[in-house]
Amino acid sequence: MLRLNETYLGARVTSTEVSRASSAHVDVLARCQAGEARHAGSLGWLHVGDWASDEKIAQVEALAARLRERADTFVLIGVGGSNNAARAALAALGVRDGSLDGTHRVTYAGNTLSAFELRRVLEDLEGHEVVIDCVAKNFETLEPGSSFRLLRQWLVSRHGEKDAASRIVCCGTPGSHLEDLCREHGYEFTTFPEPVGGRYTALTEVHLLPLAFAGVDVRALVAGARAEEARLRDAAADPADNPAWRYALVRRLAWDAGLRVELLSFFEPRFRWFSKWYEQLFGESEGKDGRGLFPASAEYSEELHSLGQYVQDGTHQILETFLDVLEPGAGDSLVLGGQDIDDRFGYLDGADFWDVNKASFSASRSAHARTLPCPTIELDRVDEEHLGRLFYFFMFSCYLSAELLGVNPFDQPGVEAYKQLMFETLGK
Numbered sequence: 190m191l192r193l194n195e196t197y198l199g200a201r202v203t204s205t206e207v208s209r210a211s212s213a214h215v216d217v218l219a220r221c222q223a224g225e226a227r228h229a230g231s232l233g234w235l236h237v238g239d240w241a242s243d244e245k246i247a248q249v250e251a252l253a254a255r256l257r258e259r260a261d262t263f264v265l266i267g268v269g270g271s272n273n274a275a276r277a278a279l280a281a282l283g284v285r286d287g288s289l290d291g292t293h294r295v296t297y298a299g300n301t302l303s304a305f306e307l308r309r310v311l312e313d314l315e316g317h318e319v320v321i322d323c324v325a326k327n328f329e330t331l332e333p334g335s336s337f338r339l340l341r342q343w344l345v346s347r348h349g350e351k352d353a354a355s356r357i358v359c360c361g362t363p364g365s366h367l368e369d370l371c372r373e374h375g376y377e378f379t380t381f382p383e384p385v386g387g388r389y390t391a392l393t394e395v396h397l398l399p400l401a402f403a404g405v406d407v408r409a410l411v412a413g414a415r416a417e418e419a420r421l422r423d424a425a426a427d428p429a430d431n432p433a434w435r436y437a438l439v440r441r442l443a444w445d446a447g448l449r450v451e452l453l454s455f456f457e458p459r460f461r462w463f464s465k466w467y468e469q470l471f472g473e474s475e476g477k478d479g480r481g482l483f484p485a486s487a488e489y490s491e492e493l494h495s496l497g498q499y500v501q502d503g504t505h506q507i508l509e510t511f512l513d514v515l516e517p518g519a520g521d522s523l524v525l526g527g528q529d530i531d532d533r534f535g536y537l538d539g540a541d542f543w544d545v546n547k548a549s550f551s552a553s554r555s556a557h558a559r560t561l562p563c564p565t566i567e568l569d570r571v572d573e574e575h576l577g578r579l580f581y582f583f584m585f586s587c588y589l590s591a592e593l594l595g596v597n598p599f600d601q602p603g604v605e606a607y608k609q610l611m612f613e614t615l616g617k
């Protein structure tokens with residue numbers, strides 16, 4: 190299960206105020222649960238089953254199985270919403286060297302223009318059987334467009350046109366130039382859902398394909414998201430029991446109280462890429478019209494020794510949202526031996542790092558809550574089901590939060606300005 194723990198909200202945003210705001214704005218919840226007609230072109234993700242039906246999952250699994258026979262390395266070429274969710278899920282599930290099962294791995298390109306990094310991507314492919322997947326909704330974005338050419342040419346130089354073509358998959362909008370290229374050159378083409386913006390694609394084939402290639406149980410992921418959808422969109426349920434709604438209200442009240450940053454803090458480094466996904470989701474969805482909490486993240490306990498000082502003692506403009514996992518999973522226990530030399534850490538004799546980490550978490554939250562609201566999103570455990578829940582929870586919360594703030598969660602006009610200048614420089 191996933192819960193919102195409001196115990197550490199503190200005095201600046203109280204649970205009572207959240208309940209009061211809930212009654213005052215409950216029409217927003219009802220509208221978003223139903224899906225507003227004015228956003229119909231962007232709400233394809235709202236009903237998970239529309240783009241992740243059992244039939245669609247079976248197709249994804251079949252394609253992933255064929256690709257797994259062909260290769261051990263899947264290069265996901267994409268940036269932003271076309272990259273983040275798969276990477277977030279794989280890291281959270283505990284990939285090592287890009288692989289969950291030790292045989293098939295996912296690596297990344299299309300998210301940088303750095304020659305140094307791209308050289309490393311190519312070097313890292315040596316000695317591997319490779320397939321590439323170019324994910325590009327518009328196929329105009331510079332990073333995936335340039336990486337696709339680089340990787341495609343690398344494959345052709347290695348295998349020749351025909352064999353290379355059988356190692357290329359593209360995920361784009363039906364009717365796009367990318368689809369034309371696929372038809373013309375014999376590349377596999379998969380669908381980037383038209384009514385789903387990049388950052389809302391976590392539970393569509395955009396990400397399910399790389400995840401299935403890596404051996405993730407995508408059925409469980411989707412089942413978790415469906416269960417969360419059923420709970421959060423249940424119009425008959427008491428809004429007090431809707432954690433996404435209450436979290437969105439906390440964010441809005443935090444904004445009204447003058448807070449300007451939301452820090453997603455976690456004590457499991459496996460959430461590093463999940464926090465990048467979260468930053469993109471909220472940054473592009475809410476940061477507009479001079480409004481929106483700046484979404485940032487803190488990887489504790491390491492960053493207690495850097496950001497922690499500011500969080501505790503700085504401007505007090507931060508809403509600190511903790512992400513906490515309640516139950517240890519396989520591999521979450523490591524017991525420290527008893528004292529052998531006099532290192533003065535005798536209080537740790539026989540302690541489990543799981544408990545030590547929890548002690549650090551509890552102490553940090555209590556300390557930070559003296560000055561900052563610290564809501565906590567609690568997950569029972571980290572597995573496919575709970576990640577599916579988490580993705581849906583944040584996407585739906587983001588929709589609610591943006592509506593409460595009065596901004597359009599589904600556009601990103603702000604990124605056009607730099608693109609225009611860059612394309613002028615590059616002579617496009």
Ligand code: PA5
Binds near residue numbers: 269270324333
């Ligand atoms: O959320 C979004 O819409 C964006 O962040 C896109 O995902 C990102 O810009 C990549 O777009 P595209 O897939 O068209 O290259």
